[in-house]
Amino acid sequence: MVGIVAGRIKEKFNRPALVAGIVEGVAKGSGRSVPGVDLGAAVIAARQSGLLKTGGGHAMAAGFGLVAENLSAFHAFLDERLVQASALPSATDLTLEAVLAVAGADAGLAEMVSKLGPFGNGNEEPLFVVPRVRVVKSERIGKDASTIRVMVEGEGGGRLKALLFRAKEDELASALLRVGGAPLHLAGYLRAESWNGRVSAGFFITDAAPA
Numbered sequence: 001m002v003g004i005v006a007g008r009i010k011e012k013f014n015r016p017a018l019v020a021g022i023v024e025g026v027a028k029g030s031g032r033s034v035p036g037v038d039l040g041a042a043v044i045a046a047r048q049s050g051l052l053k054t055g056g057g058h059a060m061a062a063g064f065g066l067v068a069e070n071l072s073a074f075h076a077f078l079d080e081r082l083v084q085a086s087a088l089p090s091a092t093d094l095t096l097e098a099v100l101a102v103a104g105a106d107a108g109l110a111e112m113v114s115k116l117g118p119f120g121n122g123n124e125e126p127l128f129v130v131p132r133v134r135v136v137k138s139e140r141i142g143k144d145a146s147t148i149r150v151m152v153e154g155e156g157g158g159r160l161k162a163l164l165f166r167a168k169e170d171e172l173a174s175a176l177l178r179v180g181g182a183p184l185h186l187a188g189y190l191r192a193e194s195w196n197g198r199v200s201a202g203f204f205i206t207d208a209a210p211a
Contacts (some may be wrong), residue, residue, distance in 0.1 A: 003030035003061070008022055010034065018061070020064075020071070028065045038210065042081045078165055081182055096187065097126035102133060102154025110192035110201040125189055130160065131211040132183045132204065138176055140167070148176050150205075152186065154199040162186065175208055184211035 002019040009017035010032040018041050020029025021189050033039035040057035041117035043064050047055035051074050055064040066074060105128075119125035136159070148164040167173045175184065188205040 003032070006030050007032045018078070018155060022068045024063065025068050027068045027071055031062045031064070033060050036209065037082060039082070042078060046074060046077050049077070094096070096129050098128055100128040100130050100190065101156060102130060102152065102160045103156055103158035105130065105160050105190055105203060107192060107199045107201050110190050111199060113190055113191045127187060127206065128190055130154070130186045133160070134183050135176060135179050135181065138179050143199065148173060150176050160201070160203055161191050162188065162205050164205040172208055176205070185211050187208045
């Protein structure tokens with residue numbers, strides 16, 4: 001029954017919804033999500049943190065069980081995780097060339113990519129995805145503050161400088177400016193940058209999605 005109710009709430013408001021019933025101090029419930037918000041991952045993370053006694057699911061649906069007195073803490077946990085995910089732009093189709101680890105996004109690879117050019121019609125610049133990174137530093141730069149410069153850290157270590165040009169006051173900018181938030185998948189171009197004779201790798205962001 002709780003799953004049916006959660007599904008109807010989700011359909012009405014187009015937002016993730018969770019519903020629980022409480023019996024003898026134990027809350028058991030079910031949730032339904034929307035595209036782009038991985039509810040199952042959030043519930044599993046809550047279980048791993050010790051908030052839940054049971055919990056699991058997949059991107060679009062999840063089930064959970066917990067001591068009723070932990071409901072407020074569970075609510076706060078989901079607020080922090082899902083609000084950020086919901087703040088990102090709606091999913092769009094992207095043609096990605098490859099998955100790129102932060103540690104592998106170095107100057108050598110960037111120079112190899114540049115040798116595939118010149119890019120244009122018939123020879124599109126390769127678009128990469130850098131998965132599950134966390135923003136460790138972020139700032140707006142430039143005369144009109146229209147560029148966002150971030151430093152991201154990968155799961156396997158390493159850091160990568162990334163830029164978003166012509167940043168608007170939108171959900172993508174908000175997600176990139178949120179330091180220390182939930183992990184993100186970044187899509188963009190890897191390019192070689194030269195400064196004072198030194199070549200480094202730069203990642204130029206085109207889109208992002210919750211990890």
